[in-house]
Amino acid sequence: MTDSDDTGGTDAERESDQHGDSSAVDENGDEAALLDAETFADVIQDIGRPVVTASHVAQALDWTQEEASTELDRLADERAVDRLDVSADPVVWYPTDWADLVDRERVILFPGRREIVIDHPTQFTRAQLSQFAHLVDTTHRGGYLYELRREDIWGAPYDDFEDLLGTVRDVLPERSPELEAWIEDQWKRAHRFTLRTHEDGYVVLEAATDSLMGNVAREKLDEGQLRAAISDTESWVAEEAVAEVKRTLYEAGYPVQDERDLDTGDDLALDLTLDLRDYQHEWVSEFLETKSGVLVGPPGAGKTVAALAILARVGGESLILVPSRELAGQWREEILARTTLTEEQVGEYHGGEKTVAPVTIATYQTAGMDRHRQLFDSREWGLVIYDEVHHIPAAVARRSADLQTKHRLGLSSSPVREDDREEEIYTLIGPPIGTDWDALFEAGFVAEPEVEIRYVPWDDEDARNQYVSSDGHERRQLAASNPAKMAEARYILSRHPDKKAIVFCDYLDQGRALSAALDVPFVSGEMPHSRRERLLGEFRRGDRDTLIVSRVGDEGIDLPDAELAVVASGLGGSRRQGAQRAGRTMRPEGRSLVYVLATRGSREEDFAQRRMRHLSSKGVRVSEAEAEAVTDADADADGVSKGDAADGTEGTGDSDTDSDS
Structure with a gap:
């Protein structure tokens, strides 16, 4: 070979670097060609053909024809490649094991769009990507799309930019100065402003430069937020305006590092009575490093258990905020079952009970009310846990974000909001923590649900x-309450008689009609609390196998072992609602089923596809099919009456299959 020049070697050497070490030294000291199966696969990929000739290999590696033929013969002897004689060329070559080629990891970077496309990423690659990128979509055939967003770089768990850059370079196949410059800029932005406690007790905002303080902070924050200048780089912050200061600077592109001397609460000794999974240990470690954050794993991944492990590690009095009293009761049961805390150490504070204890579970509504606020403000909390954290941007729940605590932990399977205010969640609570759903499905920690959209005529x-002559809310309700969905729901339930099932609906009239038709209880917000709790308890214990649930089931209750979900209506709801409903079936044991009923020829078709696309981006398999139950229209065409269909003569099942027993 010729000597390399100052620019990094000859073209042949640079090509060799791209394909691995494809040369060796022979007995005379000269460099001899050397081909391995990995390099041959690279050549196949680069050329873009399923079979190649010796000439192709020689050209790709800048070898002679003789060198390429010799090495291909050697690989054939080792059974690493196969050959086939054809008339157009003496021999063509292809990999012996096509699966090895098909399943090889391929990483493609689009620096201008800040997107990464990967075929068949390894677990290591996905773990590395989770540190600085967001999983947007997966094709279920091994393809993954990642996006680099500013909040991903802001929340990257690195103390030094060089460590972050090292991880990025480990993953990406080539360096991109443009992308690396953007990453560095975003990382620096996340370390430009800091909140700290002055020795006299008040809060100080400190900027990295006087220009940032003058041209950013003091320009965007008013006197009610910054009380006075302390120096060119420091300002006195109004205690009650800390959350607003953080949100304003976040929106300006400068997330604030919060290093205040916050309350730690009285010491609280407790232990966890179960072992954590590896990824849960990672969640706990990352949270303790940042002291704030939002766990975003899928339902069934054990976020509650990880939260209890964090509570044990923090070891201080703690407040847990939930959207409903049902969840408050469930949290208390979980704490008593999985930790060494006693009943006297765990209290509930809401409309049904008002007990304050070292660990107190309260509803967002109660904690945000003026007459109770002083009680929560006056207590020192070592940790505040925000369950279903997507509530935080709402007016009442937002007030709880001002509570003094050293540690803030949010929990949500899908912290998205249709009003695009999810940024406020990370501003007020902390950066996202977790891994992509698909990794947990593959590892077997969470059962991957099969979601099928059923189009109902x-x-x-x-x-x-x-429907055609109506508009607005009336039109949505007509499509949602299409009576044909009742027959389809009955049919689906009859096909899965051994599965514990939930039927979701958004409209009370539809829920009552389904309840009467299926002879199954309808759990709604109108139901007395005591009866609702009794029915849910029966479902959890397995004494009841089917429930119809209104929106109260989206997050106000926990159904830990549902195996089948039928979404009869609610497709006009949020992406988060779709994830919540599918998530009710995501548990470690067994594969679960979710059927989404959408009225054919209505806007529900589009709603269903968009809402389920969000699930698909999380790694959930989504398919489409036509309804199978008999409707009036089918009956008219086939000579079958609706009464016959309701009786199950066309496979819709007996109405007693899921009776209230």
């Missing part, structure tokens, strides 16, 4: 005409 022509 109109019950009859009159129903379709009524």
Whole structure:
């Protein structure tokens, strides 16, 4: 070979670097060609053909024809490649094991869009990507799309930019000065402003430069937020405006490092009575490093258990905020079952009970009310846990973000909001912590649900005409409450008689109709609390196998072992709601099923596809099919009456299959 020049070697050497070490030294001291299966696979990939000739290999590696032929013969003897004689060329070559080639990891970077496309990423690659990138979508055939967002770089768990850059370079196949410059800029932005406690007790905002303080902070914050200048780089912050200061600077592109001397609460000794999974240990370690954050793992991944492990590690009095009293009760049961805390050490504070203890579980509504606020403000909390943290941007729940605590932990399977205010969650609570859902599915920690959108025809022509002539809310309700969905729900339940099932609906009239038709209880917000708790308890214990649930089930209750979900209506709801409902079936044991019923020829088709696309991006398998139950329209065409269909003669099942027993 010729000597390399100052620019990094000859073209042949640079090509060799791209394909691995494809040369060796022979007995005379000269460099001899050397081909291995990995390099041959690279050549196949670069050329873009399933079979190649010796000439192709020689050209790709800048070898002679003789060198390429010799090495291909050697690989054939080792059974690493196969050959086939054809008339167009003496021999063509292809990999012996096509699966090895198909399943090889390929990383493609689009620096301008800050996107990374990967085929068949290894677990190591996905773990590395989770440190600085966001999983947008997966094709279920091994393809993954990641996006680099500013909040991902802001929350990257690195103390030094060089460590972050090292991880990025470990993953990406090539360096991109443009992308690396953007990453460095974002990382620096996340370390430009700091909140700290002055020795006299008040809060100080400190900027990295006087320009940042003058041109950013003092320009965007008013006198009610910054009380006075202390120096060119420091300002006195109003205690009650800390959250607003953090949000304003976050929106300006400068997340604030919060290093205040916050309350730690009285010491609280407790131990966890179960072992954590490896990824839960990682969640706990990352949280303790940052002292704030939001766990975003899928339902069934054990976020509650990880939260209890964090509570044990913090070891201080703690407040847990939840959206409903049902969840408050469930949290208390979980704490008593999985930790060494006693009943006297765990209290509930809401409309049904008002007990303050070293660990107190309260509803967002109660904690945000003026007449109770002083009680929560006056207590020192070592940790505040925000369950279903997507509530935080709402007016009442937002007040709880001002509570003094050294540690803030949010929990949510899908912290997205249709008003695009999810940024406020990370501003007020902390950066996202967790791994992509698909990794947990593959590892077997969470059962991956199978989601199928079922397109249901109109019950009859009159129903379709009524929909066409309506508009607004009435039109949405007509599509959602299409009577044909009742037959389809019955049919689905009859096909899975051994599965514990939930039927979701958004409208009370539809819920009551389904309840009467299926002879199954309808759990809604109108139901007395005591009866609702009794029914949910029966479902958890397995004494009851089917429930119809209104929106109260989206987050106000926990159904830990549901195996089948039928979404009869609610497709106009949020992406988060779709994830919540599918998530009710995500548990470690067994594969679960989710059927989403959408009325054909209505806007529900589009709603279903968009809402389920969010699940698909998380790694959940989503398919589409036509409804299978008999409707009035089908009956007219086939000579089958609706009464016959309801009786199960066309496979819709007996109405007693899921009776209230």
